[in-house]
Amino acid sequence: MTDVAAVRVDTPGSPATARLLAEAARAIDAPDLVLAVSRSGVRTVHTGGSAEPGPVPRELMAYELGSASKPYAGLLLARLVAQGRVRYADRAADLLAPGFPVHPAVRRITLRHLLTHTSGLPGLPADFYPQAVPRWSTDPYGGYPADRVVRAFLRARPRHRPGTRWHYSNFAVSVLGHTLAAATGTPWEVLLHQQVLAPLGLAATRVRPGPEGTEAVGHRRDGTPVPALDTGGFTAAGAVRATPLDLLTFLEAHVAGPEPTDPALATALTEVRSPVLRRGWRHAHTHTLTWFHHPSPYGPVLFHAGATLGQQAFLGFRPDTGLAVVATATRRVHRADTFVATAYGLLTETP
Numbered sequence: 377m378t379d380v381a382a383v384r385v386d387t388p389g390s391p392a393t394a395r396l397l398a399e400a401a402r403a404i405d406a407p408d409l410v411l412a413v414s415r416s417g418v419r420t421v422h423t424g425g426s427a428e429p430g431p432v433p434r435e436l437m438a439y440e441l442g443s444a445s446k447p448y449a450g451l452l453l454a455r456l457v458a459q460g461r462v463r464y465a466d467r468a469a470d471l472l473a474p475g476f477p478v479h480p481a482v483r484r485i486t487l488r489h490l491l492t493h494t495s496g497l498p499g500l501p502a503d504f505y506p507q508a509v510p511r512w513s514t515d516p517y518g519g520y521p522a523d524r525v526v527r528a529f530l531r532a533r534p535r536h537r538p539g540t541r542w543h544y545s546n547f548a549v550s551v552l553g554h555t556l557a558a559a560t561g562t563p564w565e566v567l568l569h570q571q572v573l574a575p576l577g578l579a580a581t582r583v584r585p586g587p588e589g590t591e592a593v594g595h596r597r598d599g600t601p602v603p604a605l606d607t608g609g610f611t612a613a614g615a616v617r618a619t620p621l622d623l624l625t626f627l628e629a630h631v632a633g634p635e636p637t638d639p640a641l642a643t644a645l646t647e648v649r650s651p652v653l654r655r656g657w658r659h660a661h662t663h664t665l666t667w668f669h670h671p672s673p674y675g676p677v678l679f680h681a682g683a684t685l686g687q688q689a690f691l692g693f694r695p696d697t698g699l700a701v702v703a704t705a706t707r708r709v710h711r712a713d714t715f716v717a718t719a720y721g722l723l724t725e726t727p
Contacts, residue, residue: 390418397413522608575641594687687704703718
C-alpha cells in the first residue's frame with residue numbers, strides 16, 4: 377500500500393505518536409485513510425492510502441460517519457434536556473403524534489429508551505427490507521423517507537417491554553431525531569447545527585454532501601467507487617459527515633469541556649460521558665447515553681464506530697487521560713477487516 381503521510385508535530389512528544397500512527401496505518405488497506413490523535417489538545421495526524429492524494433488534503437475531506445453519527449444525536453438530546461426543552465422521560469409518541477392511537481408498549485417508549493437502544497424496537501422497520509434489498513449495495517435507505525419512519529414507529533409492536541433489553545436500533549435513534557424535531561418545531565438538520573455544531577465550532581461537519589471535491593469517496597471491497605450515502609428518513613442515526621480535524625474538535629470537547637459560559641452544553645457533555653446501563657453477555661459492558669464504555673489499563677474508554685456503503689469511521693476518547701482517537705477510511709467493511717480493531721487498539725493500548 378502506498379503510504380503518503382502528512383504529520384503535524386506540535387511538541388517533542390509528537391514524533392513518537394507519529395511513528396505509532398504510521399505503524400498502525402500499515403495494518404489497514406483503504407484508498408484513503410486518516411488516523412488522528414489528540415493528547416490534551418496536542419494533535420498528530422497521519423494520512424495515507426492506496427489512492428493518489430487529491431488536491432484537498434485527506435484530513436480536510438468530509439467522511440461519512442454512519443453509526444458514529446449517534447453521539448451527535450446523544451449530545452443534542454442531552455443539551456435540550458439541560459435547557460429544559462424536553463425530558464429524558466418524555467414519551468416519544470406523545471411528542472411526535474399527540475393523541476394518535478398506538479400500541480401500549482409504544483406509548484411507554486421514552487426519549488431515553490430510543491437513544492440507549494432499550495426501546496424494544498428492531499434494528500430497522502420490518503417493511504424497510506422489501507424496498508431496500510433490490511438496491512442494497514447502492515442506495516438502501518434513500519427510498520424510505522421520514523414519514524415512513526414515523527408511520528412505522530406509530531404502528532410498531534415492540535419485541536420487548538421498553539427498558540428491559542438492549543438491542544441496537546437505527547430505527548429507534550431515527551425516531552428520536554424526528555421526535556426532537558417535532559417537539560421543538562425545528563428541522564433536525566437545523567436543530568443539530570444550532571445546538572451542537574455551531575456551539576462547538578464544527579464548521580466542517582454536516583448531514584448532507586458538501587461542495588464537489590470536498591467529500592471523501594467511498595469504495596467497495598474491490599475498489600469500485602460508490603455514490604454518496606443517502607440516509608432517507610434515518611438521518612439522526614447515520615447522516616453526519618465530517619473532516620477528521622472536526623472530529624478531533626468534537627472529541628476534545630468531551631475530554632476538556634466547553635467554556636463555562638455555556639452551562640447547558642457543559643452539562644450535556646457530562647451527561648453523555650456517564651454510564652447509564654449494562655449490556656452484552658452477562659451484562660459485562662457498560663453504556664452511556666450514546667457511547668460504548670469499556671475499561672482499559674489507562675481508565676475507561678468511550679467510543680463509537682460506524683460504516684456506510686463504502687466508508688468507515690471510529691471515534692473514541694479516554695476522559696481520564698485526555699486522549700482522543702479518530703480514524704476514517706474509504707473502503708467498505710469486510711469480514712477480515714482490521715480497521716476498527718486497529719483504531720480501538722490506539723485508544724486502549726496507547727500510554
